[in-house]
Amino acid sequence: MAPAEEPTAATLAPPPPHFVIVPLVAQGHTIPMVDLARLLAERGARASLVTTPVNSARLRGVADQAARAKLALEVVELPFPAGVDGLPPGIENVDQVTDNNHFIPLFNALQRLAGPLEAYLRGLAARPSCIVADWCNGWTAGVARSLGIPRLFFHGPSCFYSLCDLNSVDHGLHEQTAAASDQEKFVVPGMPVHVEVTKATAPGFLNSPGWEALWVECVEAMRTADGAVVNTFLDLEDQFVACYEAALGKPVWTLGPFCLANKDAEAMASRGNKTDAVQQSAVTAWLDTKDTDSVVYVSFGSLVRKLPKLLFEVGHGLEDSGKPFLWVVKEPEVAAPEVREWLEALEARTAGRGLVVRGWVPQLAMLSHRAVGGFVTHCGWNSLLESIAHGVPVVTWPHFADQFLNERLVVDVLGVGVAIGATAPVMIFDDENMPVGREDVVRAVAALMDGGAEADERRRKAKEYGEKAHRAMEKGGSSYENLTQLIESFRQRGGKEG
Ligand SMILES: *[C@@H]1O[C@H](CO)[C@@H](O)[C@H](O)[C@H]1NC(C)=O
Numbered sequence: 001m002a003p004a005e006e007p008t009a010a011t012l013a014p015p016p017p018h019f020v021i022v023p024l025v026a027q028g029h030t031i032p033m034v035d036l037a038r039l040l041a042e043r044g045a046r047a048s049l050v051t052t053p054v055n056s057a058r059l060r061g062v063a064d065q066a067a068r069a070k071l072a073l074e075v076v077e078l079p080f081p082a083g084v085d086g087l088p089p090g091i092e093n094v095d096q097v098t099d100n101n102h103f104i105p106l107f108n109a110l111q112r113l114a115g116p117l118e119a120y121l122r123g124l125a126a127r128p129s130c131i132v133a134d135w136c137n138g139w140t141a142g143v144a145r146s147l148g149i150p151r152l153f154f155h156g157p158s159c160f161y162s163l164c165d166l167n168s169v170d171h172g173l174h175e176q177t178a179a180a181s182d183q184e185k186f187v188v189p190g191m192p193v194h195v196e197v198t199k200a201t202a203p204g205f206l207n208s209p210g211w212e213a214l215w216v217e218c219v220e221a222m223r224t225a226d227g228a229v230v231n232t233f234l235d236l237e238d239q240f241v242a243c244y245e246a247a248l249g250k251p252v253w254t255l256g257p258f259c260l261a262n263k264d265a266e267a268m269a270s271r272g273n274k275t276d277a278v279q280q281s282a283v284t285a286w287l288d289t290k291d292t293d294s295v296v297y298v299s300f301g302s303l304v305r306k307l308p309k310l311l312f313e314v315g316h317g318l319e320d321s322g323k324p325f326l327w328v329v330k331e332p333e334v335a336a337p338e339v340r341e342w343l344e345a346l347e348a349r350t351a352g353r354g355l356v357v358r359g360w361v362p363q364l365a366m367l368s369h370r371a372v373g374g375f376v377t378h379c380g381w382n383s384l385l386e387s388i389a390h391g392v393p394v395v396t397w398p399h400f401a402d403q404f405l406n407e408r409l410v411v412d413v414l415g416v417g418v419a420i421g422a423t424a425p426v427m428i429f430d431d432e433n434m435p436v437g438r439e440d441v442v443r444a445v446a447a448l449m450d451g452g453a454e455a456d457e458r459r460r461k462a463k464e465y466g467e468k469a470h471r472a473m474e475k476g477g478s479s480y481e482n483l484t485q486l487i488e489s490f491r492q493r494g495g496k497e498g
Pocket residue numbers: 234251252253254477478481482485
């Protein structure tokens with residue numbers, strides 16, 4: 001018989017805490033949770049990202065990169081529920097939806113992932129330490145409960161937004177706005193600063209007509225969770241973090257900006273869609289020729305599809321602004337031959353000064369380039385935080401969901417944004433009547449990029465927040481230390497036999 005091996009520190013140490021992460025199948029929700037998984041794994045925890053086949057294919061780059069870096073980060077694939085009423089086959093992500101009527105069936109399909117998720121968890125050698133599920137994945141609450149696994153919810157927006165949302169629910173704001181006219185203004189109750197909304201810009205996820213059952217389930221899941229994880233940092237919005245924690249009555253872990261987990265070009269490129277490396281190096285080479293802080297970067301996130309009328313207003317506005325611009329348009333936006341022709345003519349007229357990219361670019365690589373000095377954004381929280389983390393002030397052009405309140409935070413509270421003047425939400429495939437035109441683009445871009453006392457102050461503040469964001473993520477910084485505490489608190493609780 002071989003002599004027993006001496007026990008080593010490694011064999012005696014308890015296994016690392018295991019976090020099972022369940023993102024919502026939408027780029028804007030998945031990307032920060034991929035970053036979170038990487039952060040956890042880099043700090044010695046084990047992270048399993050749970051998703052469906054179409055979405056896991058998109059994460060292959062993330063998984064490969066993690067494997068090369070020997071990180072305990074894996075992508076777990078659950079089969080996508082078949083035969084869901086009203087959902088065409090193949091649609092597994094919000095960004096594949098081309099008809100507003102397909103959103104609810106997609107969410108109904110996601111609820112049916114509860115069984116496969118439970119089977120996966122029961123099949124593990126040891127119970128995971130914690131489930132971190134997107135706020136919109138309320139269906140995970142029942143699974144966590146039946147297995148006795150602690151659960152945190154991840155809410156994508158800022159604490160400012162989440163506090164507005166929670167206060168609106170707790171103080172009955174939606175009952176008040178129900179009968180109001182479109183223009184009537186309401187003050188969001190219980191906020192430490194004055195925040196006004198209209199019926200249309202009032203906070204709330206999944207709270208349109210038809211979504212009641214899903215919404216109730218998600219709110220219930222929020223109330224029964226063990227805490228919240230938020231992609232923000234204390235120095236950005238400490239008063240709102242404190243108020244949110246008090247209103248929620250449970251710990252709020254501020255661990256961001258998550259995007260700063262991506263330290264190299266490969267990580268920046270792998271977290272989103274597949275990147276065209278040739279296109280990306282051409283874009284970078286073009287930016288290299290431009291002066292510092294001179295280029296305005298224009299991109300409206302993964303969901304917005306501009307109809308030709310509005311696309312033309314953006315293009316003419318950028319042309320008339322006279323500023324160097326890098327504009328990302330989506331393939332479906334420029335699919336029609338007449339739109340393609342129009343765009344080619346615009347590119348010819350602005351050659352050298354403007355660059356139009358079709359498809360997807362790794363946004364972090366753009367925002368961290370020294371030449372990019374402004375960002376025209378739809379105000380998705382990831383985009384805003386990525387911009388702030390890189391010290392880039394913004395033109396705010398909200399479209400829907402949390403974006404109008406994110407705009408209030410960056411323009412009114414943080415002072416790093418210029419509003420373009422969008423006042424009411426548009427549906428994803430219905431921006432025909434958006435009251436924003438080329439003159440608004442020209443005015444806002446000039447205010448952002450032209451210099452002068454206000455513009456300089458905005459840029460100075462953005463750079464200051466950018467430095468604070470980096471400090472928060474370094475050893476000793478608030479987000480870094482909060483992550484340490486989060487991992488430690490689950491090291492003590494987790495690892496029970498399955
Ligand atoms: C995060 O860190 C701050 C101090 O840096 C602390 O006040 C806060 O309680 C921490 N959050 C949690 C949930 O422990």
